Amino acid sequence: MNHSPAEHANGGKIAAGGVLYVVATPIGNLADMVPRATETLQQVDIIAAEDTRHSKRLLEHFHISTPLLAYHDHNEQQSLPGILSRLGQGQKVALISDAGTPLVSDPGYRLVRAAREAGFAVVPIPGPSALIAALSVAGLPSDRFTFEGFLHAKSGQRRKQLENLQRESRTLIFYEAPHRILTCLRDLADVFGADREVVLARELTKTFETVLAGSAMEVADRVESDPNQQKGEIVLLVRGAESPETTEVDPEAQRVMAILQRDLSLKQAASLAAEITGAKKNALYKWAVDNSH
Ligand code: SAM
Numbered sequence: 001m002n003h004s005p006a007e008h009a010n011g012g013k014i015a016a017g018g019v020l021y022v023v024a025t026p027i028g029n030l031a032d033m034v035p036r037a038t039e040t041l042q043q044v045d046i047i048a049a050e051d052t053r054h055s056k057r058l059l060e061h062f063h064i065s066t067p068l069l070a071y072h073d074h075n076e077q078q079s080l081p082g083i084l085s086r087l088g089q090g091q092k093v094a095l096i097s098d099a100g101t102p103l104v105s106d107p108g109y110r111l112v113r114a115a116r117e118a119g120f121a122v123v124p125i126p127g128p129s130a131l132i133a134a135l136s137v138a139g140l141p142s143d144r145f146t147f148e149g150f151l152h153a154k155s156g157q158r159r160k161q162l163e164n165l166q167r168e169s170r171t172l173i174f175y176e177a178p179h180r181i182l183t184c185l186r187d188l189a190d191v192f193g194a195d196r197e198v199v200l201a202r203e204l205t206k207t208f209e210t211v212l213a214g215s216a217m218e219v220a221d222r223v224e225s226d227p228n229q230q231k232g233e234i235v236l237l238v239r240g241a242e243s244p245e246t247t248e249v250d251p252e253a254q255r256v257m258a259i260l261q262r263d264l265s266l267k268q269a270a271s272l273a274a275e276i277t278g279a280k281k282n283a284l285y286k287w288a289v290d291n292s293h
Helices: 035-043 052-061 076-088 109-117 130-138 155-165 178-192 216-225 251-263 266-277 281-291
Strands: 019-023 046-049 068-070 092-096 121-125 145-150 171-176 197-202 210-215 234-238
Touching: 019 035, 019 076, 019 109, 035 092, 035 121, 046 052, 046 076, 052 068, 068 076, 076 092, 076 109, 109 121, 130 171, 130 197, 130 210, 130 234, 155 178, 171 178, 178 197, 178 216, 178 234, 197 216, 210 216, 251 266, 251 281, 266 281
Parallel strands: 019 092, 019 121, 046 068, 046 092, 145 171
Antiparallel strands: 171 234, 197 210, 197 234
């Protein structure tokens, strides 16, 4: 590996020797394994995996014989000290999850935090993640987005979560279980409006990869009429809410508008003031109406 720990500054500290590699693995298509991930998993002393049986198959495919140890949400308390102690002995440890990037709706947060706090180098080996793969093909605005992970399993709480996100203007990204996708889409159409644009990205990188786009109602109807759409792994993306048109008028535009409206109709004054100041004509008009006595 090219990154000797001595070179790896970690929050101002130089790691003593132990390194934690956070390694992304494929989300379905094994050909998506990046060469650096294979190389790292071959060379580390131990691999901490969410499900050792599942990861064994991945390792066998790539002829990796590095030993595995279980690290998941339920044994975190017990397994964390052991991993930190290995790092303390200067060992190299890799963290993987069942698929995609660890920590993204997957275990690892506490381990990464503890390793960093203890001054060990924590090195990312980037690769697949379902949310980024889905966003890259959804055709929704991608300059600003928010990843919300899994919505609540119960409809009442899910609707509450959605209500809180109703005015969010960034593209929203959710992971959803196949047996809940239909009720989730129906809740979404109810809370966000039937017309809100959604994209359902299913089984990405796999044989039955499907990307459906349309209004919440259209996609829900399609999923209802085709049970195949209720199978496999799903990322759900939702266009953000339209930002309410800005009605704020800056003081200089207000001053110009006030002068012009002495001799002109509101419409003419708003039009000219917009040209002079660059403010929005509608906002100027509304400001004048709101402030006329
Ligand atoms: N850490 C993973 C990542 O980086 O994407 C996500 C793990 S999370 C436990 C699993 C969820 O990710 C699935 O329920 C599904 O919502 C989404 N997912 C994983 N693989 C997928 C795929 N091939 N196509 C669509 N969604 C996928």
